[in-house]
Amino acid sequence: MLGVFDAVVFDFDGTLADSHASMMRAYRIFADEYGIDFEEAKRYTGMPTEAVARILLPADIAPAAGLRIDELESSNTEGVVPLPGAVAALDAVPQARLAIATSCTDRLITARMAAAGLPLPDVTVTRDMVVNGKPAPDSFLLAADRLGVDPARCVVLEDAPAGVRGARDAGCATIGIRTHHTDQEIGADWCVDTLADLSFENTDEGVRISRIA
Template sequence: MSVLPVPSPDLPEPPALPTPGTAFAGRTFDAILFDMDGTLIDSVPAVDRNWRRWAHEYGLPDADSFQIEHGTPARTFIARLLPADQVEEAYERIHDLELNDNEGVRILPGTVDAFASLPATRQAIVTSCTRPLAAARIGASGLVPPAVVVTADDVTHGKPDPDPFLLGAERLGVDPSRCLVVEDAPAGVAAGRAAGCAVLVVEGTHSLEQLAGAAVAPDAGASGLDQVRFAVGQDGSISVTDA
């Protein structure tokens, strides 16, 4: 997703987001739906490197500082930049670049502990990557994924539409209203909200200030998953507190 502009000094600052411990006090969930890039793994250096190479190849202005819309499906983003008859070829090119260059992709702090604290049947990854690209980044990072991984290949409409998170909840067999989405980008927040889920954001591709000031606001924010604790009660419900 494109980085949102910093508010000018004469505009009011967005309200600070409550921590998960405050926002979700007394509330429980049946499942956690995690975004991947910027939430579970850091792929930003590889993503930026590949898209800037792509921007150069397609003659886009300011290619050296080219910014993508993190979290938005690549084909959707490309369709905003190029004529319709170039979209598929350009999409195949960036997909090839990203499949073959994942140097520096790593697991973010807190990811392993978050997965370990949740039952396998109560967690899913919901990403805007294609299935091959998700597999490539998961492999490059060393992340052991949950059984349910929803990708851009699994839905007709990607984020910010609700379809990816609705499918994640369906595959886990839970009601979306009983799910917590963990995201790092405005399109993902909008998708989670539209699906009827609660949304926790972490800093990744966007700062908490940018996420708080986005058109669709999340419920809570944390600097990263290492600042969040998931605990499963005797009845199987999941509570979310500050670490």
């Protein structure tokens, strides 16, 4: 058993669902429209869209370019699929103990969750809800606050080192998903290949998370 927690907070991309193919289509269109090298642009996928635009483009057009990336990603959702164990995990954790904390905007997470056929939790913290996105702890602190629990009693499931860093800075326990990184790169308290390697059981004490042998 990994532990019993008052709340479970999931990242989305790379943890609950695979949106890589749809993201690449959107970024290729964006790169063509703005005259940017696609290979350079795709290095920053997964970051908040305006932050990506500020890295790649002049400051005066970055806000509009960030909105364009979000529009392209939200309308290119074909091929977004749930990762192993995602459906079971979301079904097992009750709404009062469940949140998603994502670098997606509200528009994008709604589109991708729908494309993947996953239910959107009552508590969903998006990039547009916080001043500082991941790796800052803001998203996780807000998720814990909205659930009414102490961050120290939350566990965060993340595939990205930046997300794990933010969760740890918020005081949360962390479980890394090895979608794109090694255990050492992720830096979580525990690591598994997919959510299918874990069982989630709601108890009077909290959500009990165990490894599936």
